[in-house]
Amino acid sequence: MVLLTGARLGEGSSTGWAQGGVAAALGPDDSPSLHARDTIAAGAGLVDEAAAHLLAEAGPAEIEALYALGAPFEREADGSWALSREAAHSRARVARVKGDQAGAGILAALIEAVQAAPHIEIREGWRAAGLIPDEQGGCAGVTAFDAGGARHDLLASDTVLATGSLCGLYGVTTTPASSQGQALAWAARLGAVIQDPEFVQFHPTAIDVGRDPAPLATEALRGEGATLIDAKGHRFLRGVHSQAELAPRDVVARAVHRQVKTGRGAYLDARAAVGDEFPERFPAVFAACRAAGIDPRVAPIPVAPAAHYHMGGVATDTEGFTGVPGLWAVGECASTGVHGANRLASNSLLEGLVFGRRAAEALANAPQRTLKPVAADPAPELPGEALGALRAAMAMQAGVERDGAGLARLLELIDTLEAACGEADALIAARFVAAGASMRTESRGGHFRSDHPSDSAVAAHTRLTLAEARAVHPHIPPLAEPAE
Incomplete structure (x- = not known):
């Protein structure tokens, strides 16, 4: 069934x-x-x-x-x-x-x-x-x-x-909004271990036109020769990685994130690589661009990272x-x-x-089991306003770049929402991400801690039960006093 x-x-x-x-x-x-x-x-x-x-x-x-x-x-x-x-x-x-x-x-x-x-x-x-x-x-x-x-x-x-x-838990995502990590919450309640929840992949070239979910400009465009440029037309990845636009996704996503954050802009330029062939070769991307008033045959596509894969x-x-x-x-x-x-x-x-x-x-080949079911009610749904607050916080505090203080604030928000709304699946899934990211005090792959920018000598998996995730409560540092 x-x-x-x-x-x-x-x-x-x-x-x-x-x-x-x-x-x-x-x-x-x-x-x-x-x-x-x-x-x-x-x-x-x-x-x-x-x-x-x-x-x-x-x-x-x-x-x-x-x-x-x-x-x-x-x-x-x-x-x-x-x-x-x-x-x-x-x-x-x-x-x-x-x-x-x-x-x-x-x-x-x-x-x-x-x-x-x-x-x-x-x-x-x-x-x-x-x-x-x-x-x-x-x-x-x-x-x-x-x-x-x-x-x-x-x-x-x-x-x-x-x-x-679970990428629908992020304010900017390329996945269906209904993708909220339900499996993690359901399995964890039965005692399953959740592995490496902090590793969320952000696609570097979501089309940045304010849509939710964000339309995607496939990586195949860069494979065909499209380049990433700033507002002045400079290829900013050349100085970041030897493979430039074909560097690993985490590298490209961080570079695009920093371009957007600093106001220098990030654009995918496929004019020379694809040009007039866009409608036939990449019809989905072309349609998404045209719906936003962009003609990728003659203009670069504004892009930004978006939560894409867990x-x-x-x-x-x-x-x-x-x-x-x-x-x-x-x-x-x-x-x-x-x-x-x-x-x-x-x-x-x-x-x-x-x-x-x-x-x-x-x-x-699995043997049939004799079942003794236990009555249990499904978890409550997270109300729309609370889900909106969670998505915004996930994007801000557990996004392309994170730090300990932000992750602590995210866990505090999850505690507050859970107290008000109950143990919703979305909150359980978000807790695993925030807890794993808080525990991993290094930067590795899709997980980048601005307060711990280097990786550690030994690579190890994060493995958490629900009880262990609930026990993670990092300290929120006080705001610095303004200088006199």
Whole structure:
């Protein structure tokens, strides 16, 4: 049985919004070992190397399987794969669909396959609201509400969480607003460990036109030669990293953030690289620009970093098992360790494919459990005004650059909102991010502490239970007295 987050299958899914494509070693100059090497290098010391090799080795077969299902990946005239190169990849290895249509094309093919499968029951209009505890420890199923608002407790020997991101908790994001870390809160209440929650990836080139969520200018544009310039037309990344626009995402995001913060401006210039071919080669980006009154064929695109992907999540093994009996997690809500501190571009869809398949194969052989469900009410919804305050604070205090004092204020706000509104899922998920970021007194990958700008000698994972996250209460330093 499949429960949805939207009224229709695929609605509210970040997959459909993905632009760049799926990374896999498909070119004649590439190999899974090179793909794994790039994944490990981008992850800043925290990638599980065995998981990275597993991911890279399984990649080509997943592309072939999706293509057989109808995913319209582009081919060259000679029948080879049309591949893009993205940041921190040493080869062109991103299988694409019409430049920036990969997620939509893949999602459409998967929806058609699922709807045609007689063994899959789809509950459209139903909303999962929480997990049912088991008296013996573990998960006994899901509490959900149907389209009419009636509650149903659906018992299951095994439950798979695939709810995606928590980036909707940020004031500026490229993900659906409904992506609020529900899986982290649900799993943590049953005793699951949350791993590396502080590692949030900020996409450096969200189109900065005041929309919520922010439209995305895919990294494939930079792979095709688009450059990042300031308001005066200077390429500011040349002095930041040897790979300039194709540096790892955390490097580019911080550089863009500082340009915007200091008023020097940040623009993606694709006039020479794409020019008049924009409508055909990158139709989604072109449409988003035109809707905002920008013609990217003749003008640079204003950009800013936006919360885009969560590298952390519910800790799992490489088959998606969380350690909680009967509970599995796959995709962005899971943390297999394959992304480390900084996800390699276009490894996200691949992770869902590879580890989703492994979870399905493991579940096919999982023994049925005898269930003893415990009655439990879902967590309260966070009211709109409180959610707005939380999103603003997350962007300000747990964004591209953080510091201890800001994170302490964020935790204080979470305490205040929880006292007023109850233990809402969004507050639990935000607490994990703030607690993990407070504990990690170094800068690594997507986590940059302005008060601890260097990394430490030893790379270590953050692993927190809900009780441990609640115990993190850093001191808020007093405001400095004004000079006389």
